[in-house]
Amino acid sequence: MTELLARRNAAFGAGAPLFYEHPLHLVRGEGVYLYGADGKRYVDMYNNVPCVGHANPRVVEAMARQQATLNTHSRYLHEGAIAFAERLAALHGKQIESVILSCSGTEANEVALRMARFATGRRGILCTNATYHGNSELVSALTRLGSQPSPNPAVRAFPFPETYRPIAPNLNEAQLCEAYLAQLAAAIEDLERSGEGVAAMLVCSILANEGLPDIPAGFMERAAAMVRAAGGYVIADEVQAGYARTGHWWGYEVTGFTPDIVVTGKPMGNGLPLAATAASRALVEGFRAKTRYFNTFASSPLQAAVGMAVLDEIEQRDLRGSVAAVGAALKAGLRARQGASEAIGDVRGHGLFIGVELVTPDGSPDVELAKAVINRLKEKGFLTSNAGIFANVVKIRPPLVFGHEHAEAFLVAWDETIAELAA
């Protein structure tokens, strides 16, 4: 382990992110399980990329068959790539017609932001103050800004809406919604005053990196309307929220708004790099006319075959139904335990994406406890991580094939962990 870590620090440079106090050396995966080099089995409750399960046989077969048949760039005609783009667009409402495929959420968010900029002739971008959408220079200018200005002068952050640590005390939900909308209005006004104007708002549909807050009712729909009234486009980042994660195809169905542009990524290829930016045909063609966009590895027969296999698995195994049922049971189980320990401040989320907010006795974020819980759960064979603006939210986001039996086993380990660390 020590030697492997030293080799890793040399080969990748020290500072390449690594989970857990004692990093996990993995050698195999199958379904919801991951196996360590020491033979130990873990229930994977973190990974959304292998959404239809680690080593999913249908995906492996599709990948191998296509790579053994044909895999080229997209400047030739290929039926598979076209059919996949058609199928993807059809999973949205009628405002989504055409698709630009790429290789990562970063690339897909780059396309979305530039598409909105070209279409509006304006440059201003709105985002929340605790988000992450990717790692290019443009997209990373939106990363976890807090109350700091963005390195990009055309980016404005507004406080993400939540009911747990509300922006102002003693408000009912409707008033709280207004208070957050006023913050967004101020950001819009500031962009307009600066001369940048509003090109787009880019938000994760379920505010995943913000810690999956309960959003005051109506906020997302009204925020979208405000952005449109300012002439901007609404971009839903469905990289984490999409592909049945919430028990619905898309997170925006759950939080109640209609995006103009949708970005998808992580789960699309079950591990193959695959992402997409989907919008109206007019928006897509406007972007293409400006850029002659081409992406060497994207829209390939390989992406298409693997992407189709993932959609087949989700549909034929009714993973939406399974996620809704198992997710509801797991969330109910965690909520039932909320009273048992003062440390559990809140249990939130949708489908198989649940956040447990851990707090000190005075209600402050307890990031040390969150880290301890995550490391203890790992020792007990359950892999989670932490998230949220204070990193004190235990993030539960297993492959979609996670079942009731795994949820029940997890709750036993959870009870033991809380008893040991936060009784």
Added chain:
Amino acid sequence: MTELLARRNAAFGAGAPLFYEHPLHLVRGEGVYLYGADGKRYVDMYNNVPCVGHANPRVVEAMARQQATLNTHSRYLHEGAIAFAERLAALHGKQIESVILSCSGTEANEVALRMARFATGRRGILCTNATYHGNSELVSALTRLGSQPSPNPAVRAFPFPETYRPIAPNLNEAQLCEAYLAQLAAAIEDLERSGEGVAAMLVCSILANEGLPDIPAGFMERAAAMVRAAGGYVIADEVQAGYARTGHWWGYEVTGFTPDIVVTGKPMGNGLPLAATAASRALVEGFRAKTRYFNTFASSPLQAAVGMAVLDEIEQRDLRGSVAAVGAALKAGLRARQGASEAIGDVRGHGLFIGVELVTPDGSPDVELAKAVINRLKEKGFLTSNAGIFANVVKIRPPLVFGHEHAEAFLVAWDETIAELAA
């Protein structure tokens, strides 16, 4: 075909790039061959991504085996990813120690440019006036600037060095080198005067998109020294030039300079999205400290297994040797034909990357002839494309497994084509 095109225009939006007057509908590939839906066989003389051949069995096997075993993100320890990064770094000189893996040349160039900016504290980027390095907002600000300013105020383009259409008349090669270096010096000075300063020069090591010009001797090495004297880093884009394309591992070995940062991409995964930014450990760690860079699909066990299989194929089949021999024979064959038609202005290139400059009787670029030649060669079963600042250069860049027999067959088709179109 018409119906498939209409579906494609709806699904991807009209304007998604497509080759040839009558687009090619492909269904299968094997080695250097691609097969159309009509059963016709083509010799692929364009694609560098499937560098060890379409449907390469070793790559297919490695891909399927790893995807069936384990494929996760990189925040766990995995021996394969580390070993691949070590092997990649070792293919360069000792100044290259550590690697950041990503999914595309665009992502890898983003990393390289931001790395240089963080390390220098300056923002200025130098590039040639006819280049292309990728499609993100930052990287696309370098695209084919000609004599126009970049949309990014910190980017300066200088005229790419060449001997065929030199920047000034009646100079010998040494004088010409000085003339081009003076242009670079002016760009550096302009960046310094603007207050941006020099962070980096980003150049394709063999100036591929510029049309593979013959570069005045000594230019690249002296340009690199000038950039370093201004405090900047030298970034070699080896996305096209690298991986034995020239008969050497790297293009910079052929054009004679030593980069501080090397970007690789296209051929690395034989079709799997895979790219890398390699540099000194200090540069890489400086970048990681500033960004906590994480790339969901990169440094995965899948990228590692496939990347290793590609390197194994290149080494065990001695493709460097084969590329050097076949490329030299093909270039000699084309050069021998230069006198046969006035239309062939120049034959240039390295290894299996050859450009044939087509010109009108007065020596002007003949882009219409280039298009006609490319379409006629396709009818005859040979796939090429066009490149260069005027798009009049026939671009020949086959998979590395292209052999003497393919070169000989191509020269027959070439002779027929030139006789038919440009006799």
